[in-house]
Amino acid sequence: xxxxxxxxxxxxxxxxxxxxxxxxxxxxxxxxxxxxxxxxxxxxxxxxxxxxxxxxxxxxxxxxxxxxxxxxxxxxxxxxxxxxxxxxxxxxxxxxxxxxxxxxxxxxxxxxxxxxxxxxxxxxxxxxxxxxxxxxxxxxxxxxxxxxxxxxxxxxxxxxxxxxxxxxxxxxxxxxxxxxxxxxxxxxxxxxxxxxxxxxxxxxxxxxxxxxxxxxxxxxxxxxxxxxxxxxxxxxxxxxxxxxxxxxxxxxxxxxxxxxxxxxxxxxxxxxxxxxxxxxxxxxxxxxxxxxxxxxxxxxxxxxxxxxxxxxxxxxxxxxxxxxxxxxxxxxxxxxxxxxxxxxxxxxxxxxxxxxxxxxxxxxxxxxxxxxxxxxxxxxxxxxxxxxxxxxxxxxxxxxxxxxxxxxxxxxxxxxxxxxxxxxxxxxxxxxxxxxxxxxxxxxxxxxxxxxxxxxxxxxxxxxxxxxxxxxxxxxxxxxxxxxxxxxxxx
Amino acid sequence: xxxxxxxxxxxxxxxxxxxxxxxxxxxxxxxxxxxxxxxxxxxxxxxxxxxxxxxxxxxxxxxxxxxxxxxxxxxxxxxxxxxxxxxxxxxxxxxxxxxxxxxxxxxxxxxxxxxxxxxxxxxxxxxxxxxxxxxxxxxxxxxxxxxxxxxxxxxxxxxxxxxxxxxxxxxxxxxxxxxxxxxxxxxxxxxxxxxxxxxxxxxxxxxxxxxxxxxxxxxxx
Numbered sequence: 001x002x003x004x005x006x007x008x009x010x011x012x013x014x015x016x017x018x019x020x021x022x023x024x025x026x027x028x029x030x031x032x033x034x035x036x037x038x039x040x041x042x043x044x045x046x047x048x049x050x051x052x053x054x055x056x057x058x059x060x061x062x063x064x065x066x067x068x069x070x071x072x073x074x075x076x077x078x079x080x081x082x083x084x085x086x087x088x089x090x091x092x093x094x095x096x097x098x099x100x101x102x103x104x105x106x107x108x109x110x111x112x113x114x115x116x117x118x119x120x121x122x123x124x125x126x127x128x129x130x131x132x133x134x135x136x137x138x139x140x141x142x143x144x145x146x147x148x149x150x151x152x153x154x155x156x157x158x159x160x161x162x163x164x165x166x167x168x169x170x171x172x173x174x175x176x177x178x179x180x181x182x183x184x185x186x187x188x189x190x191x192x193x194x195x196x197x198x199x200x201x202x203x204x205x206x207x208x209x210x211x212x213x214x215x216x217x218x219x220x221x222x223x224x225x226x227x228x229x230x231x232x233x234x235x236x237x238x239x240x241x242x243x244x245x246x247x248x249x250x251x252x253x254x255x256x257x258x259x260x261x262x263x264x265x266x267x268x269x270x271x272x273x274x275x276x277x278x279x280x281x282x283x284x285x286x287x288x289x290x291x292x293x294x295x296x297x298x299x300x301x302x303x304x305x306x307x308x309x310x311x312x313x314x315x316x317x318x319x320x321x322x323x324x325x326x327x328x329x330x331x332x333x334x335x336x337x338x339x340x341x342x343x344x345x346x347x348x349x350x351x352x353x354x355x356x357x358x359x360x361x362x363x364x365x366x367x368x369x370x371x372x373x374x375x376x377x378x379x380x381x382x383x384x385x386x387x388x389x390x391x392x393x394x395x396x397x398x399x400x401x402x403x404x405x406x407x408x409x410x411x412x413x414x415x416x417x418x419x420x421x422x423x424x425x426x427x428x429x430x431x432x433x434x435x436x437x438x439x440x441x442x443x444x445x446x447x448x449x450x451x452x453x454x455x456x457x458x459x460x461x462x463x464x465x466x467x468x469x470x471x472x473x474x475x476x477x478x479x480x481x482x483x484x485x486x487x488x489x490x491x
Numbered sequence: 492x493x494x495x496x497x498x499x500x501x502x503x504x505x506x507x508x509x510x511x512x513x514x515x516x517x518x519x520x521x522x523x524x525x526x527x528x529x530x531x532x533x534x535x536x537x538x539x540x541x542x543x544x545x546x547x548x549x550x551x552x553x554x555x556x557x558x559x560x561x562x563x564x565x566x567x568x569x570x571x572x573x574x575x576x577x578x579x580x581x582x583x584x585x586x587x588x589x590x591x592x593x594x595x596x597x598x599x600x601x602x603x604x605x606x607x608x609x610x611x612x613x614x615x616x617x618x619x620x621x622x623x624x625x626x627x628x629x630x631x632x633x634x635x636x637x638x639x640x641x642x643x644x645x646x647x648x649x650x651x652x653x654x655x656x657x658x659x660x661x662x663x664x665x666x667x668x669x670x671x672x673x674x675x676x677x678x679x680x681x682x683x684x685x686x687x688x689x690x691x692x693x694x695x696x697x698x699x700x701x702x703x704x705x706x707x708x709x710x711x712x
Binding site for chain 2: 125127128130131134135137138141142145148149150151153154155156157158160161164165168169171172174175176178179182192205207208211235238239
């Protein structure tokens with residue numbers, strides 16, 4: 001019951017946002033709704049702390065530490081995005097870029113998007129999880145094409161076609177899993193419940209499970225932005241409104257990764273962890289390598305951030321693939337760190353866009369003078385995202401790479417070395433591109449001052465998480481991460 | 492029960508082969524309306540196969556999915572596609588990146604690959620699966636192939652739902668369909684995605700003056 005309530009919150013918020021007659025109310029509803037979800041998630045977190053797992057509705061819902069980490073990320077970034085939207089979209093409304101009606105639909109779609117992501121996490125049935133992941137695509141297509149100009153339509157079309165094809169391939173993986181589960185569990189209709197499958201996974205047909213994992217990895221990997229299936233990601237992330245880009249980069253890719261991890265656990269139990277770990281490592285490595293040149297030559301700052309997401313999801317895949325205690329811990333910590341830091345960067349990018357009305361990096365100079373708060377936060381966030389000590393991403397990347405060396409396997413060590421070279425080059429590209437925007441003198445006469453109180457509040461909220469994880473991991477989070485390691489090792 | 496299914500697997504095999512043939516029509520023709528008709532025919536055969544499997548296996552929930560499939564895939568989606576074609580005044584010919592002979596030869600190659608790659612799985616399985624799973628996989632891959640070689644937005648939608656049909660048939664033939672709730676979710680997703688794509692076809696037509704996806708080349712590094 002408590003899980004159902006958790007899912008109802010975003011739906012009610014979404015519907016309430018559409019049906020408010022009075023202008024200006026919907027933003028407060030949206031902020032309040034996402035805040036309630038955030039608080040509620042902390043309550044769920046305490047429940048998990050005591051009971052380890054929660055189930056509901058005849059095992060339809062299943063919540064464990066892995067779920068709770070992902071929903072925590074979703075609710076934190078969603079609250080920040082709701083806060084940021086209030087300022088960002090209000091400004092666009094004032095300038096006449098969008099109509100009031102459209103704004104209400106924006107809030108509706110945003111909260112439906114949040115709902116589908118939460119559904120992906122709490123659902124036990126792997127088939128319904130597939131439906132929910134496809135649901136995230138459907139809820140967000142109109143958000144990608146929100147401004148409805150040529151380039152937005154192109155991005156939206158690419159997004160829906162590539163992601164739906166990818167997810168259709170993942171369906172084959174689901175079908176094969178169902179087929180092998182049916183052989184073991186018999187004709188019961190719950191044969192796709194993850195919690196049941198996990199207990200009997202070692203009796204599955206290994207051939208089927210291997211093929212199933214491959215299809216799921218390619219399918220959900222498309223949605224997660226793993227290279228070489230990432231081609232939709234830079235387009236969609238850069239064309240969507242900034243708060244939505246933050247949700248995309250911060251949490252949507254983590255939700256798909258969550259689906260992959262669920263299958264990873266089943267496959268490891270069935271055929272041993274080598275097979276799926278190797279595949280995850282290879283895809284992770286390719287993602288880091290592929291994103292590197294695009295970050296170096298990039299001209300558009302939102303695309304730069306999007307490619308950086310490809311790099312970081314690659315890192316998460318690598319960490320899970322290395323499979324050691326530190327690297328799994330680090331990979332899960334990395335999903336959290338990346339989500340808050342990347343969302344923060346997209347918020348800064350949104351403020352820059354509103355101020356300078358361009359996404360070309362060449363045309364932006366002296367951000368720290370025209371936007372003192374955004375400029376400062378952008379500088380901190382750039383250092384954080386590139387993995388500079390002492391910031392949060394450094395901690396998680398260090399944990400992942402340390403395990404790469406610790407394993408003693410020659411291939412793993414070579415992989416780790418390549419990754420370190422790529423990360424260094426990415427650092428160079430990031431600092432070079434971003435600091436040209438932050439410093440210097442503004443070319444045009446642009447009035448000083450921040451966009452709105454809401455946007456600044458949203459950025460400070462996320463900056464708080466970036467800074468706190470840099471120096472201190474709260475015991476609640478630490479416990480969750482430890483439990484996740486146990487779940488992935490199938491203890 | 493198993494005995495009955497083996498006896499009647501012949502009928503389902505024939506339907507499977509017919510489905511494969513109607514999928515190949517998508518590759519061999521340049522007329523858009525023919526493609527939509529081919530899709531509707533294949534969906535009808537799929538529904539028939541689904542009905543037969545429901546009848547012979549005696550699993551009741553397959554009847555429900557058969558009914559929904561009949562309404563949705565045979566009537567609503569083709570009807571909607573015809574409506575888009577009519578509303579947007581789309582020209583009848585569909586451009587291709589590849590000439591038709593070569594495309595057909597490659598299609599044969601794809602079917603061989605599908606048979607080859609499922610060999611490992613099906614050697615342990617019952618006769619019922621032996622032809623259906625490779626054919627289901629071929630239909631999926633052929634749908635993918637159609638999406639790659641064709642230039643136009645609507646035929647890409649058809650390719651996509653072809654892939655989904657292939658998956659649906661794979662689920663039917665390997666494990667008598669998915670659990671009911673999953674099937675319902677699947678139908679919902681297909682319907683909504685086709686509608687959204689239809690809306691985008693309209694918008695792309697409005698702003699690009701055509702629906703060839705060649706035009707979609709604005710965003711680049």
